[in-house]
Amino acid sequence: MPRKVRISSSETEKKRSLISRLFTYSLPHKSCFVSAFFMLFVAVVSEMAIPWLAKVILDEVIVPQKFDWAQLLGLIGAIFAFYCIASCFSYWQAVTFRHSALLVVNDIRKELFSHVLNFPIKTFDRQPAGKLVSNITNDTESMRDMFVSTFPAMVQGSLRIIAIFIAIALLDWRLMLLSLALIPLLLIIMHLYRRISMPIFDGVRVQVSRINSQLNEYLQGMDLIQAFRREASFQERFEKENRRWLKFRSKAISIDSLMLIPLTRLVATFTAAVIVAWFAVESFHSVIEVGTLFAFLSYIERFFDPFRQLSMELRKLQVATVGSKRVFELLDSESDHEKHLQLPVELENSRNIEFRNIYFSYDEGTPVLKNVNFVAKGGEFTAIVGPSGSGKSSLVNLLMRFYEPQSGEILIGGQSLYSIPDIQLRELVGLVSQDPIIFSGSILENIDLSNHVSDLKTASYAAQQVQANQFIEKLKGGYNHTPGHSGTSLSIGEKQLVALARALSHDPDIFLLDEATANIDSETEESVKRAIEKFKDGRTVVCVAHRLSTIRNADQILVMNKGQIVQRGTHDELVTQMGNYRDLYLAQKEQEENVLLDSSFGLSTSTV
Numbered sequence: 022m023p024r025k026v027r028i029s030s031s032e033t034e035k036k037r038s039l040i041s042r043l044f045t046y047s048l049p050h051k052s053c054f055v056s057a058f059f060m061l062f063v064a065v066v067s068e069m070a071i072p073w074l075a076k077v078i079l080d081e082v083i084v085p086q087k088f089d090w091a092q093l094l095g096l097i098g099a100i101f102a103f104y105c106i107a108s109c110f111s112y113w114q115a116v117t118f119r120h121s122a123l124l125v126v127n128d129i130r131k132e133l134f135s136h137v138l139n140f141p142i143k144t145f146d147r148q149p150a151g152k153l154v155s156n157i158t159n160d161t162e163s164m165r166d167m168f169v170s171t172f173p174a175m176v177q178g179s180l181r182i183i184a185i186f187i188a189i190a191l192l193d194w195r196l197m198l199l200s201l202a203l204i205p206l207l208l209i210i211m212h213l214y215r216r217i218s219m220p221i222f223d224g225v226r227v228q229v230s231r232i233n234s235q236l237n238e239y240l241q242g243m244d245l246i247q248a249f250r251r252e253a254s255f256q257e258r259f260e261k262e263n264r265r266w267l268k269f270r271s272k273a274i275s276i277d278s279l280m281l282i283p284l285t286r287l288v289a290t291f292t293a294a295v296i297v298a299w300f301a302v303e304s305f306h307s308v309i310e311v312g313t314l315f316a317f318l319s320y321i322e323r324f325f326d327p328f329r330q331l332s333m334e335l336r337k338l339q340v341a342t343v344g345s346k347r348v349f350e351l352l353d354s355e356s357d358h359e360k361h362l363q364l365p366v367e368l369e370n371s372r373n374i375e376f377r378n379i380y381f382s383y384d385e386g387t388p389v390l391k392n393v394n395f396v397a398k399g400g401e402f403t404a405i406v407g408p409s410g411s412g413k414s415s416l417v418n419l420l421m422r423f424y425e426p427q428s429g430e431i432l433i434g435g436q437s438l439y440s441i442p443d444i445q446l447r448e449l450v451g452l453v454s455q456d457p458i459i460f461s462g463s464i465l466e467n468i469d470l471s472n473h474v475s476d477l478k479t480a481s482y483a484a485q486q487v488q489a490n491q492f493i494e495k496l497k498g499g500y501n502h503t504p505g506h507s508g509t510s511l512s513i514g515e516k517q518l519v520a521l522a523r524a525l526s527h528d529p530d531i532f533l534l535d536e537a538t539a540n541i542d543s544e545t546e547e548s549v550k551r552a553i554e555k556f557k558d559g560r561t562v563v564c565v566a567h568r569l570s571t572i573r574n575a576d577q578i579l580v581m582n583k584g585q586i587v588q589r590g591t592h593d594e595l596v597t598q599m600g601n602y603r604d605l606y607l608a609q610k611e612q613e614e615n616v617l618l619d620s621s622f623g624l625s626t627s628t629v
């Protein structure tokens with residue numbers, strides 16, 4: 022399907038190319054759209070036949086008082102039949118358009134989410150999650166409006182105008198010319214309405230999205246708002262945005278009720294007056310047909326509806342254009358769908374990890390890693406420590422290939438990290454990140470995330486290794502327990518244990534822990550340490566840790582500071598050297614002693 026936006030110089034051309042790209046999504050459902058248009062056509066023609074039949078009754082039966090009952094009943098029956106056909110087909114076309122639009126939006130959302138799933142991680146630094154959510158839900162919803170109402174309204178409006186012109190021309194060609202003269206006037210009203218209303222409706226849209234993002238932020242931080250007793254001030258902030266929304270909305274209502282409807286009514290009344298005057302003048306020269314006058318007035322009244330409707334639909338078209346632009350920008354952004362197609366590469370048996378002269382920065386000019394060199398040997402436990410912001414997690418990010426270094430080389434099993442296909446790499450590495458994310462679903466599904474079928478045996482084995490089974494088995498439903506949205510019913514430590522079991526469940530060759538023990542108690546930390554010891558047999562373990570107690574047994578400790586490895590060795594070697602590690606060790610030791618002292622003081626006070 023041709024999905025690339027053509028770069029054009031003018032805004033109008035850009036808009037046109039966006040809309041034509043949007044229409045390519047209707048092609049797979051063209052049979053639905055064609056039948057909807059057919060129904061629309063039948064509905065419009067049936068509706069337009071009614072004034073004509075009324076004219077025939079007036080001119081041929083009522084005015085000449087020729088009560089041919091068979092003819093009269095036939096005509097009334099025909100009006101009734103056309104009315105029923107118009108109503109039924111109107112209903113069916115609306116349902117079919119809605120259904121077709123849902124299919125289109127479903128396709129766009131599927132494509133969009135599959136694209137987002139393959140985004141490089143760095144893209145999420147630039148795209149806030151809220152914006153992506155809005156792209157996938159609100160923007161595609163505005164695209165739906167385009168297929169549900171704008172597009173059918175445009176076709177319906179055009180069909181109606183053509184049908185009315187034909188009917189009026191058949192009644193009197195001179196009046197047809199008069200109606201033709203109305204078109205420029207109506208177009209001017211449409212243009213004026215569009216110019217005045219567009220900024221107001223844009224304002225409404227912007228305000229709604231501000232309220233949404235504000236609500237999102239406040240709901241997420243509700244515990245802090247309540248803890249700091251800031252309810253009143255946040256209420257005021259929210260009301261301020263809401264008042265702005267109210268202002269725009271009221272203006273929008275005024276514009277609709279003051280401008281569009283009264284102005285078109287004024288033109289309609291003026292036209293009706295001209296037609297009546299015309300017939301009055303005509304009546305001096307010849308006998309006028311009351312039915313013809315009635316039909317004219319009926320058609321002229323219907324003539325204004327499509328203009329009113331189209332003016333409002335143009336607004337939706339504008340919203341849909343903006344929504345489509347954002348959605349297509351996202352679809353055109355970098356995403357690696359081909360990564361699933363590469364063939365696996367042959368790795369050396371030992372899963373050594375090697376960083377050679379690595380330089381890396383997230384933003385140009387702000388180096389985060391500078392000339393990093395190390396080897397984490399297979400079957401060994403390598404620990405990375407250092408102060409906050411020293412670059413420890415960045416190292417993990419490079420290893421997971423979430424980002425690319427500006428220079429240097431990273432090797433796994435003797436192969437460049439960048440030659441290993443994505444699927445092979447994800448199977449090779451088990452990651453436990455700083456934030457233990459719990460997805461909606463059961464504990465079993467959360468542990469077995471990397472496997473396609475949830476397997477209780479594998480999941481419980483992985484849980485046992487990190488001793489997560491003890492708390493899981495106490496939960497209602499055990500492994501089938503659903504811990505609520507984002508794992509709200511679990512403590513941070515329990516979430517971390519689930520994340521550890523998840524990383525172990527697919528039996529990776531490399532085990533990567535990024536601050537995995539930061540939030541668990543000392544007893545659980547001991548179990549994790551034992552699990553690491555057991556696990557490092559034949560595997561490479563790399564562990565980023567703040568707590569030095571977690572990494573005391575490491576075969577190699579890398580000490581980082583300001584993006585560089587400033588010390589390396591075992592715990593026993595490093596504590597005896599003057600340097601960052603010893604400082605860190607002494608600081609933590611002092612802290613632990615203070616905590617111990619505080620708790621024993623607390624105990625003696627309570628005992629007293």
Ligand SMILES: Nc1ncnc2c1ncn2[C@@H]1O[C@H](COP(=O)(O)OP(=O)(O)OP(=O)(O)O)[C@@H](O)[C@H]1O
Pocket residue numbers: 146383384389407408409410411412413414415416
């Ligand atoms: N996505 C990002 N975009 C831009 N800068 C980033 C990003 N992530 C981290 N940084 C910056 O890179 C530097 C190193 O961060 P990193 O998270 O690697 O440090 P860390 O040693 O793991 O810190 P901590 O122990 O607090 O987790 C910091 O200055 C940080 O602000």
